Amino acid sequence: DGGITQSPKYLFRKEGQNVTLSCEQNLNHDAMYWYRQDPGQGLRLIYYSQIVNDFQKGDIAEGYSVSREKKESFPLTVTSAQKNPTAFYLCASSKGRYTEAFFGQGTRLTVV
């Protein structure tokens, strides 16, 4: 089945540690995105990538980093510089311009 796979589903991090969230898609989509969702807030864009080896900062990129070495993969690293990393992280992909995005099932990150 085609889709987007995020792993792990739950992740716990100690303060000061970097963690990497995985996102893989087999939809052959060019564009991929990372969003953050907090209670009472809409989805906020962290980073996006329109093609391999290219990515751009979204509205809240500080404390995060990404790579796009393969079309299918768009991992997100939450660095120790991110002051409030506890949140629900969602990865999405789309064919491209003016089309709907499809989402993975999310990773819930908790800092302990």
Add this chain to the structure above:
Amino acid sequence: EDQVTQSPEALRLQEGESSSLNCSYTVSGLRGLFWYRQDPGKGPEFLFTLYSAGEEKEKERLKATLTKKESFLHITAPKPEDSATYLCAVQYGSNSGYALNFGKGTSLLVTP
């Protein structure tokens, strides 16, 4: 200033009691308006895309409509399984590549 505003924030309906959710937007150069359903702890599930004023889309008990400044998601004779958060998103101009700009959602509860 929010570019996408959804109302109400929360809505409680009796089974069979029809109603509408609103999504108003202030962006210029709308390229597409998208509706999603999100269940607790899950990623958003795509419902509809609307591209131009006057357009309508239907799926089971849901019907989405679009005007120049807002969209409505009409729910006819809802059932308890329609309980979820409904998200609206827009794509406009040349913002953030193809990324979607989300509202904060309407939380719908349908009671038997």
